[in-house]
Amino acid sequence: MSEVRDKAALAKRTTSRMGSLSTAAKNAALRSIADALIARSGEIVDANAEDLARGRDSGMSTSLLDRLALTPQRIEAMALGVREVEALPDPVGEALADIERPNGLRIRQVRVPLGLIGIIYEARPNVTVDAASLCLKTGNAVLLRGGSSALSSNAKIVEVIQDALAATDVPPEAVQLVNDPSRGSVDELLKLNGLLDCVIPRGGASLIRTVVQNATVPVIETGAGVCHTYVDASAEPAMALDIALNAKVQRPSVCNSMETLLMHRDFAAVHLETFAEAFRERNVELRGSDDARARVAWMKPAGDEDYATEYNDYILNVKVVDDLDAALEHIDRFGTRHSECIVTNDEANARRFLQEVDAAAVYHNASTRFTDGFEFGFGAEIGISTQKLHARGPMGLPALTSSKYIVVGDGQIRQ
Incomplete structure (x- = not known):
């Protein structure tokens, strides 16, 4: 089995457990992650320095180096974002409709996790933390595929997150990172039908276009910003x-x-x-x-x-x-x-x-x-959707849920 499929399968196996976690359990996990980011910020900065050195050697522009760079202050901001997500209301289980039919059936529509979300993104390693915290808060597992320019940073951040989760009720396997930087890993991820419930691209126009045109799994399209x-x-x-x-x-x-x-x-x-x-x-x-x-x-x-x-x-x-x-x-x-x-x-x-x-x-x-999840009061955001189905604008917690109908009766049969 390839790395992509193997890690997707590991994460997928956690989705049933993730969907049944209490808000308290998810919040405790987020607190553990925030604490670990601060405690191990030196390790993250050191890993990021490797990416920055490679970026400079390859002629990366100043603006892209800025997107890639992590400082102790930016890591503190990432941890603060995790704590803000912890403080937000948990949408899972929220009743969207509560109907009692004349025949006595009670029908409730409630929010549920999407399941396993794939996220493909480029040079900003803070997205690794944003995506993981939002997915965990909403009871989702996540398969991350960051850009090749941030390989060391993303690997260290996911290591920190998984280590922090090991002492909580949230399974560490719920957060997975694809380390393969090749285009082939993206192509494979986009076709993980039966494993991925949806994929979200975060990045420039060419990345988003590639995902939209090649994915066979459902896509939540985030847009370039002209x-x-x-x-x-x-x-x-x-x-x-x-x-x-x-x-x-x-x-x-x-x-x-x-x-x-x-x-x-x-x-x-x-x-x-x-x-x-x-x-x-x-x-x-x-x-x-x-x-x-x-x-x-x-x-x-x-x-x-x-x-x-x-x-x-x-x-x-x-x-x-x-x-x-x-x-x-x-x-x-x-x-x-x-x-x-x-x-x-x-x-x-x-x-x-x-x-x-x-x-x-x-x-x-x-x-x-x-136009930002923090500024809109959503905590960290998973991206800014420019499509019109399911979610639009900064995508906070509710955008990472679907719904199901719970129907309770006392013996009714349809005539």
Whole structure:
């Protein structure tokens, strides 16, 4: 048996036990994991240093190295995320419907774990902790396949998690990591029908496309983030600048960062040069439409390929548009249905934007950087779904459950 199938089988065998665990047992396991992450943070940082060295040697970009890097502070944040998940209500067993039929049958619909979840992700080893904690809280087993750039980090983190679980009621085998970095391990994982109940990809557009196009197991699709901020004619300039800067430079390597700034022609006539200088001071490369470059000559030109790109870097497209309709048309053409923002004092335009933009999260006068499980109060997130079935937006605990009907009678038969 291959590593992928062997580890999937190990995890699958725990799903019945996982589904029957009490909330107290799951919370105790999460506390044990959080404590172990802090206690063994030095080991994790050392393992991460091996990945960072390989990344630098292979020419990995600064933004990707940032996504990969773990520090004691980031590990503390990971442990805090686990504790926040522990503190959240357990959705398993929650009654979604309670019906009593005229014949006396009582029918209850309750939340249950999905079972064994496969998660494929790229360079961010914190996803290993997020995924494990959310799956364990919801009584799911998890098969993790991280990116080759984080092999050492992920292996150490899973070792820490499994060791922490050994002293709890949660079976350590419920968390498994595929160590094989080859494309073949992904292809095999995507076809584990009968073992995997679903697979969730977390990463860039090419990874997500590969999973969606090749999986034979059910997929919960998370989306790449080509996110926009549209600054309307009536926007308050200082607010608009603060929001735009935050959306791009607070952490450009993540999926909810802004990739294109759309600006109403009237606003641009007065404020575009100020915005451009503010971004240049923060080492952001600007690529502009013809109208934008007419006002800021040092911008590089931007075309359709730029507008469709998720940079995850200090690069920003700037496009001047005639009105809200033009902004909506651009977002509809180039957006990835992730997170979109309008900055405006015009309530009618704000309502139109919020109603008409087809995205998992739409914002009025706030940065797109808030599309995040922590910021939405969900604790750690498993990903941000841009599809419309089962779950959409930041996926917290309820998104990792299904439901079943429990029907109780006293001898009823159907006539």
